Amino acid sequence: MPTWILAVFAALALIAPAHADGIAEKVTLCASCHGENGVPVDAKIPVIWGQNAGYLYIELRDFKRGARASEVMAPVVADMSRDEMMALAEYFSKKPWPNLAQKPADAATAEHAQAVANSAQCSQCHLAGFLGASLVPRVSDQGYDYLLTTLEAFRSGARANNAWMTDLMKAYSEADIKALAAYLAGL
Ligand code: HEC
Ligand code: HEC
Incomplete structure (x- = not known):
């Protein structure tokens, strides 16, 4: 050599x-x-x-x-x-996802969130179990307060780095977004 x-x-x-x-x-x-x-x-x-x-x-x-x-x-x-x-x-x-010990959403909230998720086809991008892949984030079991804040920030335009998520959130009400956050946090 x-x-x-x-x-x-x-x-x-x-x-x-x-x-x-x-x-x-x-x-x-x-x-x-x-x-x-x-x-x-x-x-x-x-x-x-x-x-x-x-x-x-x-x-x-x-x-x-x-x-x-x-x-x-x-x-x-x-x-x-x-x-x-x-x-x-x-x-x-490469680190393991931590256990935030969040409670599953109650039945009415979960049903509300699932109806929104189906109409918006969230799982087309966020995939099964909302685990995402590659450039699409995992959103299941993410913290409730963060989820709520960031979904509202997409909706208001305060978070402006993804036009798709902003347009999507604009199509839904505050109550829909709250239900989504509670549902995702509890998955
Ligand atoms: C067309 C694909 C697509 C669809 C449909 C979609 N998303 Fe997303 N979503 C993305 C991408 C890509 C990002 C990351 C944007 C970025 O780069 O910041 C994202 C970001 C997010 C975030 C922020 C995650 C974080 O850690 O900050 C949440 C929460 C979220 N999506 C929830 C949803 C929900 C709930 C639905 C259905 C109501 C949905 N998304 C539908 C592609 C999609
Ligand atoms: C002083 C506190 C603080 C420190 C230090 C910090 N972060 Fe953050 N980080 C935050 C906050 C708060 C947010 C949410 C920002 C927002 O959405 O407005 C965030 C968001 C993020 C996000 C976006 C996650 C998502 O789901 O969209 C990534 C990635 C990130 N931080 C990585 C890092 C890395 C890597 C470091 C170290 C190099 C770091 N952060 C240091 C407070 C911090």
């Missing part, structure tokens, strides 16, 4: 741990809000453990671009490279 190849391997071995340390520092920062064990420290903060990697990356990118406005997340991602955001997305997607 030519010696220059050995030199490249040696250099990579030096770089790799430094790179991992960079992510580790970020992960500690994320944990201060998204939770040490995946349970967010506040009900308005979303679960990111076990979320689909493609979706996690798209959100970090959108926070950085300002396409998804958040005073909290914008400074977190401001100086991040694409590679760092991809690495964080991969890292958190």
